[in-house]
Amino acid sequence: MIQDTIRKFHEAAASPRAQMEKYMAEGKKIVLTAPVYTPEEIIHSMGFVPMGAWGADMELNRAKEYFPAFLCSIVQSILELGIRDAYKGASAIVIPSLCDTLKTLGENWKYAVDDIKFIPMTYPQNRKPDYGIAFTKAGYERVIRDLEELGGKFDPEALKESNKVYNAHNAVMRRVDEALAAHPEITAAERSDIFKSAYFMTKEEHTALCEEFLAELGEAGAEDKLAIVVSGILTDAPQLNGIFDDMGMHIVADDVAAQSRQYRTDVPEMDDPLQALAVKFANMDNCSVLYNVKKPRVQWIVDTAKERNAKGVVVVMTKFCDPEEFDYVMIKRACEAADLPLALVEVDRQMVHFEQVRTNLETFRDMLTM
Amino acid sequence: MAEEVKKPEEVKKPRKPLDPNSAKYKLGKIASDAFATAIEAKKQGRPVAWVSSNFPVEIPETLGLATAYPENQAAGIAARGAGERMCEVAEAEGYSNDICAYARISLAYAKLKECPEQDVAMPDVLLCCNNICNCMIKWYENLSQELGIPMIMLDIPFNPDYEVSDAEVAYVSGQFWDAVHQLEDLFGLKWDDDKFEQVTGFSCRASRAWLEATAQAKYTPSPFNGFDLLNHMAVMVTARGKEEAGEAMETLLKEYKENHEKGESTFRVEEKHRIMFEGIACWPYLRATSRGLKDRGINMVTTIYADAFGFDYNSFDEMIRAYCSVPNAINLEKSRDKRIKLCKDNNVEGLLVHTNRSCKLWSGFMAEMSRQIGKECNIPVTSFDGDQADPRNFSEAQYDTRVQGLCEIMEANKEAKEA
Numbered sequence: 013m014i015q016d017t018i019r020k021f022h023e024a025a026a027s028p029r030a031q032m033e034k035y036m037a038e039g040k041k042i043v044l045t046a047p048v049y050t051p052e053e054i055i056h057s058m059g060f061v062p063m064g065a066w067g068a069d070m071e072l073n074r075a076k077e078y079f080p081a082f083l084c085s086i087v088q089s090i091l092e093l094g095i096r097d098a099y100k101g102a103s104a105i106v107i108p109s110l111c112d113t114l115k116t117l118g119e120n121w122k123y124a125v126d127d128i129k130f131i132p133m134t135y136p137q138n139r140k141p142d143y144g145i146a147f148t149k150a151g152y153e154r155v156i157r158d159l160e161e162l163g164g165k166f167d168p169e170a171l172k173e174s175n176k177v178y179n180a181h182n183a184v185m186r187r188v189d190e191a192l193a194a195h196p197e198i199t200a201a202e203r204s205d206i207f208k209s210a211y212f213m214t215k216e217e218h219t220a221l222c223e224e225f226l227a228e229l230g231e232a233g234a235e236d237k238l239a240i241v242v243s244g245i246l247t248d249a250p251q252l253n254g255i256f257d258d259m260g261m262h263i264v265a266d267d268v269a270a271q272s273r274q275y276r277t278d279v280p281e282m283d284d285p286l287q288a289l290a291v292k293f294a295n296m297d298n299c300s301v302l303y304n305v306k307k308p309r310v311q312w313i314v315d316t317a318k319e320r321n322a323k324g325v326v327v328v329m330t331k332f333c334d335p336e337e338f339d340y341v342m343i344k345r346a347c348e349a350a351d352l353p354l355a356l357v358e359v360d361r362q363m364v365h366f367e368q369v370r371t372n373l374e375t376f377r378d379m380l381t382m
Numbered sequence: 383m384a385e386e387v388k389k390p391e392e393v394k395k396p397r398k399p400l401d402p403n404s405a406k407y408k409l410g411k412i413a414s415d416a417f418a419t420a421i422e423a424k425k426q427g428r429p430v431a432w433v434s435s436n437f438p439v440e441i442p443e444t445l446g447l448a449t450a451y452p453e454n455q456a457a458g459i460a461a462r463g464a465g466e467r468m469c470e471v472a473e474a475e476g477y478s479n480d481i482c483a484y485a486r487i488s489l490a491y492a493k494l495k496e497c498p499e500q501d502v503a504m505p506d507v508l509l510c511c512n513n514i515c516n517c518m519i520k521w522y523e524n525l526s527q528e529l530g531i532p533m534i535m536l537d538i539p540f541n542p543d544y545e546v547s548d549a550e551v552a553y554v555s556g557q558f559w560d561a562v563h564q565l566e567d568l569f570g571l572k573w574d575d576d577k578f579e580q581v582t583g584f585s586c587r588a589s590r591a592w593l594e595a596t597a598q599a600k601y602t603p604s605p606f607n608g609f610d611l612l613n614h615m616a617v618m619v620t621a622r623g624k625e626e627a628g629e630a631m632e633t634l635l636k637e638y639k640e641n642h643e644k645g646e647s648t649f650r651v652e653e654k655h656r657i658m659f660e661g662i663a664c665w666p667y668l669r670a671t672s673r674g675l676k677d678r679g680i681n682m683v684t685t686i687y688a689d690a691f692g693f694d695y696n697s698f699d700e701m702i703r704a705y706c707s708v709p710n711a712i713n714l715e716k717s718r719d720k721r722i723k724l725c726k727d728n729n730v731e732g733l734l735v736h737t738n739r740s741c742k743l744w745s746g747f748m749a750e751m752s753r754q755i756g757k758e759c760n761i762p763v764t765s766f767d768g769d770q771a772d773p774r775n776f777s778e779a780q781y782d783t784r785v786q787g788l789c790e791i792m793e794a795n796k797e798a799k800e801a
Contacts, residue, residue, distance in 0.1 A: 077749065078747070078749050078750055079746060079749070080737050080745045080746070080748075080749070082480065082739055082742070082745075083742055083745075083746055109539060109540045109542065110516075111516055112515050112516050112517055112742045112743035112746065113742055113743075113746060115516075115540040115542075115743060115746070116742070116743060116746025116747045117746075118542055119542075119713060119714040119746075119747040119750070120714075120746070120747050120750055122714070123714075123750050124750075132542035132543075134539045134540070134541070134542060135539070136537055136539065136553060137512065137516075137519060137535060137537035137539070138535060138536075138537045138553075138557055138560075141556065141560065142556075143552065143553050143555075143556030143557065144553065144556075146549070146552065146553065147549055147550070147552070147553035150547070150549035150553075151549075300520075301516075303519050303523070303535060303537070304523075305522075305523050305526050305527075305532075305533045305535070307523060307527060329478075331480070332480050332742070334478075334480065334481050334482070334517050334520060334742070335516070335520055337477065337478040337480060337481050338477075338481065338485075338520035338521065338523065338524050339520070340476060340478070341475055341476040341477055341524065342524065342527060344476050
C-alpha cells in the first residue's frame, strides 16, 4: 500500500534520533554530514552510517554563545543540537567549507561539542581543472585519515561498491522527482518526507523504499493543482509544506539544495574510485555554493519550469544565506525575462509564525489563477 | 514666531599644508593616486581590473594592468557618508540588506557607474580571490553578470588546519599561472620574470616596513594612534607591489621611531589604556568610534590589520603560503595565536570587538576566539554591533556604553595592579 510506504518515509524523516539509535543498536557507527555536500560515499565505504545534519526547527539558545544573530539558522541549529546532545553517540561530523557560515561552524564545533569529532572537508571552487580535481582528492584523503582514526578502514574496492550504491540512489531519486511531477495527489509534505528521509536511512534502504514507492505510484493523478518549481537551500518546514498544500500547489520540480541538487551528478566509472569521486565533484554545478561565473543555475530553473509546465517559481530564501541572496537577483531577472511569475518567501529555522509566508503564497496563487 | 538668530560664520583655521616628505603626505598621495591612475589608464584605452583586497597583487603589477579595489572604494564611499544611499540602490535591485555592505555598494556602483564620494575606473576584468570570504565569489560573479566582463577566480579556501598543506600550495600555484595566462590572452599582455622579481621585491619591502612600523606600538606610550593604521592600510591594499609604497612605509617607520625617541605620538592625549580593536572599521562612524576611545584616553594600539597585509616571503612557494595565511583564511587556533601575540607584544589591556554585520566569516567564530584571547592574555573583552559600511547597523549609544564598561574594567585592573 502506497500509504504505508509514505508513512515509512514520514517516520524516518520525523525521527532522526530513533533512526540513529536503531543503527547504533546494530553496532554501527554514525558519521554526521553537514550541508551542502560531503563525500558520503567514502564514509559509507569505510563502514560508517552517514546521517545528514541539517539542523532542526527550534529556538536557538546555546548556539548564541558562539554565533551572532545574523548567521544562517540552519547552521546555528546544527550547533545547538550538538551542544544539547541531540547527536550524542555520533563518532564525527563532516563539515565542508562551502560557505562562510559553514567555515565558522567547524571552528565553533571544536569547542562547543567536544565528544563528536570535527572532520573538515575542504572543497576547491576551481574544481574542474586537473589541479582542482587533485585538491578535491587531497581533501578526501584528509577525511579518510580522520575516519581511520575512528576505526574505519579504507579499501578502494569497497569505495567502488559504495560509489555504485550512491549512483543507484541518485538514479532512483531522479526517477522519484520526475514521477512526482505527474502526481499532484502526492502532497508537498509527503514529497518533503521522501527527500528528507534519505538523510536518516542507509542509501540501500532508502533506494529500496523509493523503488517500492515508485512501483505503487500507479497512473498519473488527475487532481488539478497549481504547478510550481521551488528553489532554495531547505524547504522541510512542516508549516511551509502545509501552506503549499493549502494553496493547492504542486511541486513539479525543485532546485533545493537539500533535495534534488544532491542527486544530479553521478560518480563516473573509473579505475581509481577516489579519483572518480573527485571527478564527480568537478562535474557538479547549478548550485549557489559551487562557483560558476556563468550561473547556469539561473537558466536551469527557467528551463526546468518550462519543461515541467510550471506556472511559477517560488524561491524559499533561508534568511542570512548570502550565496542564495546573491543568486536571487539573477533568478528574478531571468524569470521576468521568461515571463515566468516568481514569488520570494523568507524562512528561518526559528520561525514559528508562517503567516507572512501564507499571505505571500496566497497572493501568488491568486495571481497565477487570475 | 521665534526670531531667527544669525549664527556668526564659523571661521575655520586654515590647515597647515602637509610636508611632502612626511609619511602622511606620501601615503595619502599613493592612496588617492591609486584611483586616479586607473581612471587615467581607462581614458588611454588601457585595460583596468577590479581586484579583491587579498588577491596576489604580484599578478596585475607584473603584467602592468591598471587596478582599482572595490573594497577600498566602498570604504571610502561609506566614510564620506554615502553608504546608505548606495546600499539602497542595490536593495532596490533585489539585493537583500543582509548582504555585505561593501558588495551592495559595489553592485550599486556597477549600475550607476558614478558616485561623487569615490569614483573609480570601470573595469574590463575582475580579479577575485576568496581568501577573505566566499561572499567575494558571489559578489564578483554578479559583477561579472552585471557588467558583462570576464572574471578570473583565484580560489584560496579556508584552511581548517594550522599549517598550509603542500596540496593547497600546488592547487593555488596552478591557479596563479592559469590567471596569468588568462590575462595574457585577454589583453595581449606578457609576463616578465624580471618584472615579477622586481614587484615581489617592492611588495616585501612595503610589507616589512609596514609590519615594523605597526610593531612600534610595543612602546608605552605608543608612538602612534592606532586609527592611523586604518587609513594607511589602504596603501597596503592597493599599492603594496609598487616601489613608492615601500618608500612611504619606511618613512612611516622612521617617523614612529623618532616619535618614540622624542616621547611624541600621533595619539595626542594622555595614553591611559591600550586596547586591541578587532574587525573592520565602522567607516560611516569613524569619527564617533575614534572619539569614543580618545576621550577616555584609550589608544587602539594594534589590530589584526597590522598582520593582514604583511606579505613577506623569500620564494614563490612562500608567497603562495602567505596568501593562504591571511586572517580570514585561517582556523581559530592560528587566528587566536596571531592576536594573542599582538596583544602581548603591544601590552594590550583590553579587547574591543566589532561584531560586523557585513562580515559573517569574521564574526562567526569571534565570540569563542575572543573568549580564548581574553583568558590567555588576562584582559577584558567587550563587543559592539556595527557595520563596515551600512550606517543603519550601528548605535553610537551602545558603542559608548560598551567602551565605558571596558574602560571601567581596565581602570579597576590597573588600580588592583598598582595596589
